[in-house]
Amino acid sequence: MNFTDIFQSRKEGYVPFEGEVIRDRKPISLIGSIKMARREGRSPVIAEIKPASxxxxxxxxxxxxxxxxxxFKQNGACGISVLTEPKYFGGSLESLRKAKCGLPVLRKDFIFHPSQIRESYAYGADSVLLIASFFDEDGLAKMVKESRHYGMEPLVEVHCEGDVEKAKSSGTALYAINNRDKDTLKVDLSRTGRLAPLIRGVKVSASGIETPEQLKTVLEYCDAxxxxxxxxxxxxxxxxxxxxVYGGL
Known part of the structure; x- marks a missing residue:
């Protein structure tokens, strides 16, 4: 089961979120938190709550x-990522709600519908992951706009040069370079070095980072x-x- 398959399964039988959304909070800036970590001499790491894969x-x-x-907050994270996809990653929206700790919280899921953006805000997300390859150019731009409507910073994930161009057109300021191939699920950390120079904006390297040495390498190209x-x-x-956090600089 690859990411494309999971994305399609997530869409099947989807029931749009119809809960009330009360805009009673200002989301915490993930970009701001990344920059603060740098200023304080910490390697900016978004630590992920990920029960399964x-x-x-x-x-x-x-x-x-x-x-x-x-x-994670006590040990230097600049943000918290929470998987909310239940079947393959063991996540839940309740985990997202409970992860609020004063750091920006990213909802990581296979998001495809505007109601999921509203749902993310309602459950406490400060940022949402949008996978560029699963949208056309207009669709991605609309999801970025919807995220910003609720004050959230969309993190647009890219896997290739085409994704980068699509993400640029969307107007996002925050990019994730995923080192894991969405179809084969194999990891190639060199993808960060190949794609990062094409991007102007705040860049996050994701997937396959196992050691402080690998973290140091990807941070030569990315901000977090x-x-x-x-x-x-x-x-x-x-x-x-x-x-x-303290060994990756």
Missing amino acids: PTAGLLRRIDDPAAMAYT ALIGSALMRHPEPGKALRAM
Whole structure:
């Protein structure tokens, strides 16, 4: 099951969010938090709450996402990413809601419908992941605009040069370079180095970053990194994150 398959399965039987959205909060800027980490001498790491993955299966049983988010905050994370896709990643919207800890929170899912943007805001997200390859140019631009309508910063994920051009046209200021191929699921960290020079904006390298040395390499090209599996597999995720944050510069 690759990312394209999961995206299609997520769309099947989708029921649009119809809950009330009360715009009673100002989302926290992920871009601002990334820049602050740099100023403070920390490697900017968005730490991910990721119970499972299609490639590895169960990574970690997470009974208390609030405690995990707080642990990440205490160990230097500049943001929290929360998987909300339930079937293949073991995520939930309740985990998103509970992860609020004073850091910007990214909803990571296969988002395709404007109601998911409203839903993300309602559950406390400050940023949402939009995968460029799953939209046409106009569709991506509309989703970026909808995210900003709620004050959230969309993180647009790119896998290739075509995605980069589409993302640029969308008007996003925040890009994620995914080192994992969406079809084969193989990791190629050199993708960060190839695509980053094509992008003007705040850049995040995602997937396959396992060590402080690898983090240091991708941060030569990007402003931040998103790390999930390496933290989830470690007996002490906070300790692993601290080693990344303070050893990756």
